[in-house]
Amino acid sequence: MTLTSPAPCGTLLLPVAGKNATALCRDHKLRVFALPEGKLLRTIDGGSARLALSTISDDGRFVMVSDYAGDVSVLDTSTGEASFKQHINHYLTAAAFSHGGRLLAVASGAERVRIIDIASKSVVQELEPTTFTGAIAFSRDDQMIATADEKSVRIYDVEGRRLSRNDDFLMSPLALDFSADGKQVIAGGADKAVLFIDVATGKTLRRTTMPDAVMWTGFSPDGKNVAVATMHADNLQLPSPVVFSGIASPHTKTQWMPPKDVVGGGWTRDGHFIAAIAANGAVQLQPVR
Amino acid sequence: MTSALTRRELLAKCAALGTLTVGASLLLPTVLAAWEEQEKSLKPTPWNELGPFYKRKAPQIKNLRAPGDPGLPVSVSGRVFDVRGDAVPNAKVEIWQTNHAGRYDINGYRYRSTLNADKSGKYAFDSVVPGHYPGRVCQHIHYLVTADGHKPLTTQLYFATDPVFDGDPDKNFTRDPLILSRELVRPVTITGDPKAMLAAVTFEIVLERL
Numbered sequence: 305m306t307l308t309s310p311a312p313c314g315t316l317l318l319p320v321a322g323k324n325a326t327a328l329c330r331d332h333k334l335r336v337f338a339l340p341e342g343k344l345l346r347t348i349d350g351g352s353a354r355l356a357l358s359t360i361s362d363d364g365r366f367v368m369v370s371d372y373a374g375d376v377s378v379l380d381t382s383t384g385e386a387s388f389k390q391h392i393n394h395y396l397t398a399a400a401f402s403h404g405g406r407l408l409a410v411a412s413g414a415e416r417v418r419i420i421d422i423a424s425k426s427v428v429q430e431l432e433p434t435t436f437t438g439a440i441a442f443s444r445d446d447q448m449i450a451t452a453d454e455k456s457v458r459i460y461d462v463e464g465r466r467l468s469r470n471d472d473f474l475m476s477p478l479a480l481d482f483s484a485d486g487k488q489v490i491a492g493g494a495d496k497a498v499l500f501i502d503v504a505t506g507k508t509l510r511r512t513t514m515p516d517a518v519m520w521t522g523f524s525p526d527g528k529n530v531a532v533a534t535m536h537a538d539n540l541q542l543p544s545p546v547v548f549s550g551i552a553s554p555h556t557k558t559q560w561m562p563p564k565d566v567v568g569g570g571w572t573r574d575g576h577f578i579a580a581i582a583a584n585g586a587v588q589l590q591p592v593r
Numbered sequence: 594m595t596s597a598l599t600r601r602e603l604l605a606k607c608a609a610l611g612t613l614t615v616g617a618s619l620l621l622p623t624v625l626a627a628w629e630e631q632e633k634s635l636k637p638t639p640w641n642e643l644g645p646f647y648k649r650k651a652p653q654i655k656n657l658r659a660p661g662d663p664g665l666p667v668s669v670s671g672r673v674f675d676v677r678g679d680a681v682p683n684a685k686v687e688i689w690q691t692n693h694a695g696r697y698d699i700n701g702y703r704y705r706s707t708l709n710a711d712k713s714g715k716y717a718f719d720s721v722v723p724g725h726y727p728g729r730v731c732q733h734i735h736y737l738v739t740a741d742g743h744k745p746l747t748t749q750l751y752f753a754t755d756p757v758f759d760g761d762p763d764k765n766f767t768r769d770p771l772i773l774s775r776e777l778v779r780p781v782t783i784t785g786d787p788k789a790m791l792a793a794v795t796f797e798i799v800l801e802r803l
Binding site: 354356372394395397413414435436438454455473474475476478493494496517519535537538539540541542 | 640645650696697737744747771
């Protein structure tokens with residue numbers, strides 16, 4: 305499938321199960337595409353500030369965009385209307401929607417991670433202070449949240465009580481996800497490895513080496529497989545492999561080496577892994593597993 | 594012999610000696626707290642993000658530059674203060690950077706150090722001017738500064754001589770979207786002859802109290 309945009313797209317956000325994908329384009333506009341047709345539905349002006357971070361809800365209904373000036377917006381992709389707007393002191397370094405789409409967790413600067421109820425626009429929880437937060441993930445049932453700071457993975461319940469903590473990283477963890485049953489968290493960073501962490505105790509259950517630094521990781525919707533996207537640590541602009549492995553046989557790994565211009569990707573609800581590849585001013589969606 | 598009284602102790606002593614008189618409707622601690630608040634003279638050093646390549650347990654070395662390392666040698670020094678301008682003794686200053694070619698060592702600890710500021714808050718290290726990391730715009734050195742009783746600070750030091758600024762960092766510092774404050778771009782002093790140049794940068798750190 306090909307998504308055609310009037311301006312080149314820097315990032316494409318694919319929802320796990322929704323019908324709307326969003327693209328952050330180099331003209332500072334956000335474009336919403338209908339899936340699976342690939343039709344451009346609407347264009348939303350993102351303002352003049354450069355965008356720092358964005359994330360999309362599982363159902364594709366909401367997309368969060370934040371810029372380097374500290375403005376954060378949650379937009380309804382079906383109407384283009386902002387359902388939430390806030391200005392913060394620093395730009396966001398991590399954000400995640402809850403899987404049900406009701407909550408948004410955000411981290412900025414050295415501020416505490418805040419959990420926001422989107423409908424009421426209110427902060428419902430603040431987590432303990434850390435120096436920096438580089439990744440956030442909700443459990444599938446939205447009852448737990450994991451954060452990655454400069455040296456630890458911390459796991460909380462949604463009331464903000466810390467359940468466990470893992471300090472087995474030398475370099476900052478940068479990517480996180482909960483297993484489908486919520487019993488494990490997978491986390492990785494520039495240590496060139498992912499750790500499978502026991503949620504109850506925080507202990508490392510297994511360590512799997514990776515070909516390079518880890519920038520994203522996610523369990524498949526059925527929980528049987530895990531994908532780990534690496535980054536070329538010497539040059540972020542060069543491609544680096546995506547590694548797939550089965551939970552039952554973690555040492556059996558397959559790799560996919562993307563072309564240079566991958567602008568997004570992720571699992572779909574039916575268990576495929578889709579990569580978004582920029583080519584000739586358009587974005588091609590290509591199943592790679 | 595010099596006195597090491599804090600401002601609060603000095604004011605309290607003045608009050609005790611009768612050289613500072615407090616109105617009947619005010620309590621001395623209230624006056625001292627208000628005075629101290631007004632005495633705040635330094636802005637906290639602006640935050641800048643940690644980046645993906647922080648590594649714990651870096652060695653305590655002051656010379657990051659090995660003999661024969663290519664690149665322009667640079668000496669970086671400064672002091673760690675709190676917002677009232679008092680030195681923060683024994684702060685831990687962790688720094689990391691790329692080599693002259695713009696590469697981080699993620700397998701080892703080259704161009705990484707854990708420095709301990711002295712009792713007067715002074716720290717210093719010798720290195721090379723970092724190269725441009727692909728994907729980032731400007732040359733930079735990362736800092737993570739921690740001290741008891743103070744908020745941890747992550748920030749980055751930038752160089753006014755960076756070619757990205759075209760000689761005008763006042764105007765062009767926003768070419769790197771991560772530089773949200775001009776004050777993180779520090780002047781560079783070059784000394785020596787053309788075959789043996791040395792750069793020097795001063796970077797003062799101001800921490801907020803908890």
